[in-house]
Amino acid sequence: MTQRTEALKGTITPEMEEAARHEGIDPEVVRAGVAGGTIAIPKNAGKSLPQVRGVGKGLKTKINANIGSSPYHMDMAEEVEKLHAAVGSGADAVMDLSLGSEIIEIRREIIRQSPVMVGTVPIYQTAFELSSERRGITDMTIDDFLKTVRNQAEEGVDFMTIHSGVTLQSLSALEGQGRILDVVSRGGSFLVSWMKKNRRQSPLFEFYDEILDILAAHDVTISLGDGMRPGATADATDRAQITELVILGELAQRAWDKGVQVIIEGPGHVPLNMVEENIRLQKSLCQGAPFYVLGPLVTDCAAGHDHIAGAIGGALAAFFGADFLCYVTPAEHLRLPTVEHVVEGVMASKIAAHAADLAKGMQYARDREEAMARARKALDWEAQMSCCLDPDKARRLRESSEIGRDDVCTMCGEFCAIKCLQEVL
């Protein structure tokens, strides 16, 4: 019994009702979306979740924050702090991408404390455990992988990134293409290594049905990973990426046929003139499945400010139909993010998501814009702050100026255009 199988039977579940309430729409719209595959409600059947959210067509654009330790930096308290910082800033989901010795403990704690859906990339744990046993990822068996998926499903993970589209076929497209930056997906690189070493098909493709059976049993949503995503704008929208996307479309159908909810992952590094076609291609090749994009980053050269490059790409992507934005922090390409970077990343994604929803004409976004415009007209600073996507930072900036209790700001002072015209118009 999954949200999908219930939706196909015509049942509106409590989760669909909760997701619909958050959107301010009819639960039947959510049910129909889940049945049609255009909406997913990632929530593990074995646990409760305070904030149940739908991801997909007609819904508010959602935001994910990646958190988790690295082999260089392992601090459970800090990862929990990142979780709460991300959720407090407006993240609709977190992914725990931990690597390192406390991988299991951190995930359990994040699942326990998170009010929002939690995603993972199970092959990270498999790879880490193999390396602890002094085996390489190329020694992985399907049983090693299925064991991790089963453990994580039983622990309550809501969605899992699984790179079953990294196959001999997409690898052949990659090698024929001659990319500058080959594979930048960790999971993708593991599977490419595996196939090159073992000279056969990826077990995540070969035993895809077995993976799906575990996911279906716990209603874990599969997030079909894009191991072939471009890691450089020069490599965007090439044969490797699109070959994998065609395969992801087939895999989505197979997941749906087994009652598993599906999200498709997308790039990556994409010049802004290619963002629209990337979204349209995904929607077409994957029959409207929810699209989850990493950024996209519209330039490779913004390290230190990649949250801005990601906000540009994310706003455009969401406008053209991407449903779920994975944030990018200022630390991307440079280091594991700090708590502050997490907050900056979520804020940049929130701006992108809100701007896209406004451009799509969504009423909630229009209402907020109008409330802000009216607050500005009235020089009502408290009302302005409450309309801000980041009221804390806005308040801090205003209070750090010499303004005191005046009704203008230190940019124009008495020459404030709005104040100037209050009497005239």
Place this chain on the structure above:
Amino acid sequence: MTQRTEALKGTITPEMEEAARHEGIDPEVVRAGVAGGTIAIPKNAGKSLPQVRGVGKGLKTKINANIGSSPYHMDMAEEVEKLHAAVGSGADAVMDLSLGSEIIEIRREIIRQSPVMVGTVPIYQTAFELSSERRGITDMTIDDFLKTVRNQAEEGVDFMTIHSGVTLQSLSALEGQGRILDVVSRGGSFLVSWMKKNRRQSPLFEFYDEILDILAAHDVTISLGDGMRPGATADATDRAQITELVILGELAQRAWDKGVQVIIEGPGHVPLNMVEENIRLQKSLCQGAPFYVLGPLVTDCAAGHDHIAGAIGGALAAFFGADFLCYVTPAEHLRLPTVEHVVEGVMASKIAAHAADLAKGMQYARDREEAMARARKALDWEAQMSCCLDPDKARRLRESSEIGRDDVCTMCGEFCAIKCLQEVL
């Protein structure tokens, strides 16, 4: 003798050569653009300028940083520091928007020290001087205004924002429209007040020829201000804005006829679905004149992070043909920016400009992306830093992590996808 009159005679001036050298293009292309009005080279004829730049069609997208004091915060040293911080971060132009008691001294110092073009909004000085004499802006005579324009032209200002499109006609469109936020342009609000009080046509429109004569004598580029720009996304692309834009097209032609170079200013607050039409309309109504946009901000609700909202709008605008991006800082709508805000604003605009130039296929941007991709492939961190738009911040972030001298980063450590595949592919 202006760049425009020379271009029309077929002469390639040293300024055109310098502008062409910066772009890596044939000076004849620049000359033809200046003659056709699609390129401006803002540079006061009465002074030398270390960095002469063209703004317009076929050229790299340029960035302006607004600096200047306010009545609440007057510190000459800090404004000079902002100038150097902006230029050091990559600004191609600065505008001194000072208000307050040291308005003249600050402008002179900025002109003296700036290696890049300097713009002003002369009506600010007129308004401030009137207020010092206890006269209001509605008491302004055309002679008050012409005196300021003449003084600033003689001092070496390279381009001036003049709101001659704020007329009885555009005011009537504004009043008929019933906007939420009326006028948010300082200059626009002054002229609306003037017309309402004096019940006649704006002197900046009525005596436009006299203004042009002064600008032509010093080759000051006119930046036709958009006093009716929307200050709220709900007000975007309305009758007031477009009525003014039609007038700006006529005023551009009149300026060109007098040998004056022209830039057109544009919004403002614009939802992202309207950015393309805003650029196309301007290009069409203003016969291809260079377009200088303020942002645009794709949401009203990003105060504290408006540089990000502006980068989203700016990247899109530049991709569709805007030539010149006025930065927005994180302090916008809240306070006068600090030096740090200035740097953040310039960086966000640089990312937007670079992303747009890449998307337009400009070779310089493609070369930088490819160099970064190759540096990443080689895990060559020094080369990566040199490709960054903000190498200082990128270096700071990497060095703040636990990485030491390792060739990976603390995000993935030994599980680095690029490292993992170095031996395999």
